[in-house]
Amino acid sequence: MNYGKENLDKRKKNISSKKNMKKKRVGVRFFKALLICILLIAVIGAGGVGLFVKKIVDDAPKVTPANVKPSDETSFAYTEDGKFLDSFVQKGSNRVYKNYDEIPVNLTHAFVAIEDERFYKHNGIDLQGILRAGVVGLTSGGNFSEGASTLTQQLIKNNVFPEFTEEKTFYDRLKRKLQEQNLAVEIEKQMSKEEIVEAYMNTINLGQNCLGVQTAAQRYFGKDVSDLSLSESAVIAGITQSPSDYDPVLHPEANEKRRNKVLKNMLDQNYITQAEYEEAKADNVYERIQQTVAATPEDKPNSYFIDRLSQQIIKDLINRKQYTETQAYNALYSGGLTITATQDLNIQQICDEEVANPNNYPYNVEYGLEYALTVTHPDGTSDNYSKEMLAKYIKDTRGDQYPLVFSSEDAANQAIAEYKSTLGITEQDTIAENIDITPQPQTSVVVMDQYTGKVKAIVGGRGEKKTSLSLNRATDSPRQPGSCFKILSTYAPALDSAGYTLASTIDDDAPFQYENSTQYVENWDKKYIGMTRVRYAIEHSMNVCAVKTLTDIGTQTGYDSLINFGFTTLVNFDGDFPEYTDVAQATALGGITQGVYNLEMTAAYAAIANGGVYTEPILYTKVLDHDGNVLLDNTEPATHQVIKDSTAALLTSAMEDVINKGTGTAARLNNMAAAGKTGTTENSTDLWLSAYTPYYTCSVWGGYDSNKPMDNMDQAWHEVLWKNIMDRVHADLPYKAFTMPTSVEQKTICTQTGLLATSTCPPLTEYFAKGTAPTQSCPGHYVPKKEDEKKDDEKKDDDKKDNTENPDDGGNTENPDNGGGTENPDEGGGEVPTPDPGTDGGGGETTPPA
DSSP: OOOOHHHHHHHHHHHHHHHHHHHHHHHHHHHHHHHHHHHHHHHHHHHHHHHHHHHHHSOOOOOTTTTTOOOOOOEEEEEETTTTOOOOOOOOTBBBBOOOOOOOOEEEEEHHHHHOOTOOOSSOOOHHHHHHHHHHHTTTTOOOSSSOOOOOHHHHHHOOGGGGGOOSSSSHHHHHHHHHHHHHHHHHHHHHHHHHHHHHHHBBBSSTOOOOOOOOHHHHHOOGGOOOOOOHHHHHHHHHHHHHHTTTTTTTTHHHHHHHHHHHHHHHHTTSOOOHHHHHHHOOOOHHHHHHHHHHHHOOOOOOHHHHHHHHHHHHHHHOOOOOHHHHHHHHBOOOOEEEEEOOHHHHHHHHHHHHHHHGSOSSEEEEEEEEEEOOTSOOEEEEEHHHHHHHHHHHHHHHTTTTTTHHHHHHHHHHHHHHHHTTTTTTTEEEEEEEEEEEEEEEEEEOOOTTTTTEEEOOOOOOOTTTOOOTTTTTOOOOOOHHHHHIIHHHHHHHHHSSOOTTTEEOOOOOOOSSSSOOOOTSSSSEEEEHHHHHHHTTTOHHHHHHHHHOOOOOHHHHHHHHTTOOOOOOTTTTTTTSSSSSSSGGOOOSSSOOOHHHHHHHHHHHTTTTTTEESSSEEEEEOOTEEEEOSSSSSSEEEOOHHHHHHHHHHHHHHHHHHTTTTGGSSSSSSOEEEEEEEGGGEEEEEEEOOSOEEEEEEEETTTTTOTTTTTSSSSHHHHHHHHHHTTTTTTOOOOOOOOOOOEEEEEEETSBOOOOOOSSSEEEEETOOOOBBBBBSSSSOOHHHHHHHHSOOOOOHOOOOSOOTSSSOOOOOGOOOSOOOOTTSOOOOOOOOOOOOTTSSSSOOOO
């Protein structure tokens, strides 16, 4: 190497040359510029990320302690004396909220130990846990399955972001996670740790359709959460990470491993001692779980009463609180409501038992069929087959007039199998079938307290109830009311405002022709006895008298009376369809367009029993929201005066005769006064008894779902059912008689003239509303005879001499020579219908053509 002076000078010259210096300056400047760009990009990037994060955070919903608590809770119904009735549960909402102090500390510590060990130290976000999860993810080849969410974050995820399970993209997950962390910090500023863990334990999914620790404690151990042991607490806490995998019923081995980990964490974090750990770990808890589950009955469908109660509450929330239908449904089935129902468990049990008793029905029990079939083919297309299509097949092949009525359940199933064999169903097809076979004739029962409007019991049918909200024949199935309508449409308004009394006479001389029709109404027994008092016409359900009375007071008056009595199914179509109206003479006999509901019939008769005051039937008195505030108040149901108290008393007196000696004698009670009215429709397709005591009103309907006639069977079985129910309901109640109000007085009248009776008159003592009884006395019936007539009289036999008009001296048998003495030779067999194939409803009470 040349270290000479010349060479050194040359090198110095090159280094200090302007050209080289210029190159160096350019390089430095470039480096500086590059560094600035990198820093600028970093700043801009950080700012962009910050703005991005800020935008996401700003878009997060606002949180308060109220909206991070679980919203889906089970609603419960109780009787007025606090007995549990039922719960309203939809899938995913069977939650019973428990306060922090009601939850054992071991259970709280179990959740903290396994899910968030630094829960009591962090501010909503566990940075240490996030770092740990990141390290585990990197060291395991990108498997970031290690959880880092705190209990606070999980609470927010479940209650503020319940749709997190539907996230599909990384951005969706990132957005939710950032918002979740920010909200966790916010809510920790507003709630204590105890409030947060309380809300968390009431929120979490714990398998077997259990939400929250209370339902889990009931499901797995059959006990209240407050009674859980350490081992049982660890079982429940272990479910949380994966409710399906750690289900202690289906996967006890997997849950046991998880439980042991919970216990170990509790030991390591000084929540339990070594001795407690060993004892809990040795507990054979899974055997108890299997025993509890095996002893727990499967979910049963709601009763008919509960079905109607749910409908009433939803309707009232919509009408009174302006809820939408969805809001009302959610409030009932997942709003944690507390409902005080009017049901009386003892009365309901009596009704259920008597309806189920086969001895209360005709011997020739048959079976009705409800049917639907869907066949889905491999290509995705499907075919639907209804019960009407099945009925047509049976009718075409067998000629049955009532094809969906069978002699046995086996016969019904055989008919289904035959029908399906004609449909070309292959093994590749998928079948969805709905089969409901029920005993026939069917029945419905409603019992109501007439003074309060409280419905005490509802039975919507006989036979096993297989599903909730199935057909409720007491509230959902309108049936023709028959002669029960005579009281409500005709005699009530006639006595109340049209000048009639129980002593008023109606000419029952022959069949009566309907206006603008060639059709006649006939009495059910084809007997006509001439001038008949209103009381007697009610007692023996005389059709001609009822139609003549309604014609006299006006069909519109009768229709208005029925509306006032609370019926909602009546129609009065004008315009193009004037024939579809219940403003008609046949309405006197129950010949109406659509029929009526048993519940409404019961409420109408309850109004008479309550002195003429109609009270809206109610199934609950109060509904409280989750926080115990009154949401719906029914303690004072709507009422209005339908008829005068005097009218109600007169009708009650006449209807006592119906039960004691008229068409309802089969319903006469052993030790209680009763008043009511029977009803029978064309060919006995519907049988009714609506009647009441001084305590309760009860209506019983009987008939085939398919409207098959029952004129070939016992006509009094529904009355016997009513009697058997009401005798048991009143068994422990003191005897009461009906009493007359001060607005009613008694007068003795002459049966011939209707005037006040004198000593020479055939007398009759009757009740009258004050101001309606006759005020003029009868002039008497003695006429002096000539001397020769007296001599002729002396020669007559004694039995020919006594020719009184009223042999029973009580005025209660009208014209016995004409057959009026015994209306129904089988005593209590109901009104025998008048055969008339051309009529349709109103029954033995013949109706005019539409």
